[in-house]
Amino acid sequence: xxxxSFEKARFNMVEQQxxxxxxxxxxxxxxxxxxxxxHYVPQSYRDLAYADxxxxxxxxxxxxxxxxxxxxxxxxxxxxxxxxxxVGTGSGYLTACLANLAQEVVSIxxxxxxxxxxxxxxxxxxxxxxxxxxxxxxxxxxxxxxFDAIAVTGSLPTSQQAEIFRQQLxxxxxxxxxxxxxxxMECMLITRHADKIFQEESILETELSPLINAPVPVVFEF
Numbered sequence: 001x002x003x004x005s006f007e008k009a010r011f012n013m014v015e016q017q018x019x020x021x022x023x024x025x026x027x028x029x030x031x032x033x034x035x036x037x038x039h040y041v042p043q044s045y046r047d048l049a050y051a052d053x054x055x056x057x058x059x060x061x062x063x064x065x066x067x068x069x070x071x072x073x074x075x076x077x078x079x080x081x082x083x084x085x086x087v088g089t090g091s092g093y094l095t096a097c098l099a100n101l102a103q104e105v106v107s108i109x110x111x112x113x114x115x116x117x118x119x120x121x122x123x124x125x126x127x128x129x130x131x132x133x134x135x136x137x138x139x140x141x142x143x144x145x146x147f148d149a150i151a152v153t154g155s156l157p158t159s160q161q162a163e164i165f166r167q168q169l170x171x172x173x174x175x176x177x178x179x180x181x182x183x184x185m186e187c188m189l190i191t192r193h194a195d196k197i198f199q200e201e202s203i204l205e206t207e208l209s210p211l212i213n214a215p216v217p218v219v220f221e222f
Contacts, residue, residue, distance in 0.1 A: 006038050009050035013037075013066050017052050021204075023070040025077075031100050032070060040093035040121055057091045059111050061209070064153060068187070068206060069094050072176045075189045075203055076149045078102050085145065085168065087137040088153035088211065092118030098151065099127050106144045108133040110212050138164060138213050146170045152177040154211030159188055159200060161215050166190060166198060178208040 014033045023029065038049035041063070045055050054062035064072075072094075078084060078101040089095055089109035095118055099105045107130060109115050115134040122130055131144060137152075145168040155178040156162055162177045169175055175190040187203040 006036065006049070010034075010037065013050040013052075017065075017067045018070045021067045021071060023067070023074050025074045027101060028070055028073045031073075031097055032066070035093075035096060035100065036125075037066070037093055039125065040091040040096065040118075042091075055091075057114070059113065061090060061111070061114075063091050063093060064208065065206075068208070069097065071187060071203060072151055073097060073101065075187070076151060076174050076176050078149050082148035085137075085142065085147040085150040085165075086153065087151065087165070089114050089118045089132060090153060092121045094151070094153065095130060095132075096122060096125060096127055099130050102129070102149070104129050104131075106131045106133065106142065106147070108135055108137045108142065110134070110136050136213055138211065140164075141168050146173065148173050150175045150177075152211065153208075154214065155179065155185055155208040156211055156214050157181055157216075159190065162190065166192065171195070178206060182207050 010033055014029055038046045041049040041055055042057055048055055054065055056062050082102045083104045084098050084102040086095055086098055086107040089107040095107045112134045115132050119132050147168055148170050150165050159179045165175050169192040171192055173192045178185050178187050180186055185207050186205050189201045189203055191199045
């Protein structure tokens with residue numbers, strides 16, 4: 001696909017996928033219309049970079065639907081002074097988006113292959129306000145915290161299991177996480193209003209692969 005074709009596909013993605021999902025934040029729309037998603041997609045899937053699919057990226061993982069990425073960014077309402085944690089670097093595309101919105105991004109992934117690939121791709125795009133970490137975000141809180149916003153790109157069975165992320169939020173901080181088990185999952189925005197006061201808001205229903213090492217829900221049989 002030629003560069004001009006990618007530009008048209010990017011425009012169509014915003015107009016046909018993003019706007020109809022009530023993403024109207026001008027910063028998010030402008031960013032997704034300008035950032036080259038094809039740069040972060042595996043070579044064999046470049047022609048599908050702007051399709052309404054979860055593009056496979058290896059290790060049994062996929063990129064999120066573009067509309068979910070857009071919903072995430074709009075919900076988090078990231079400010080230019082924010083410090084953001086991304087759980088699951090993956091392809092590096094959402095990392096790049098967050099870096100364009102925030103002052104600083106810390107991104108952690110359990111797969112070293114993703115960390116190294118994202119480092120190269122982000123460097124090629126001249127994006128420098130990012131710290132990439134190879135590790136398990138569910139193991140321990142990160143010493144780089146606390147954060148103004150946290151984006152979790154894998155699902156958890158319940159919002160209570162996001163406690164490790166809640167506790168890494170500054171007061172006023174926002175956490176985006178998908179909770180539930182397929183086929184019933186929902187995107188949640190959790191806001192920390194005070195030390196022990198959190199507000200949970202359901203944004204929309206969706207499905208998302210579980211975060212690696214996420215607790216396995218107990219199934220009771222009667």
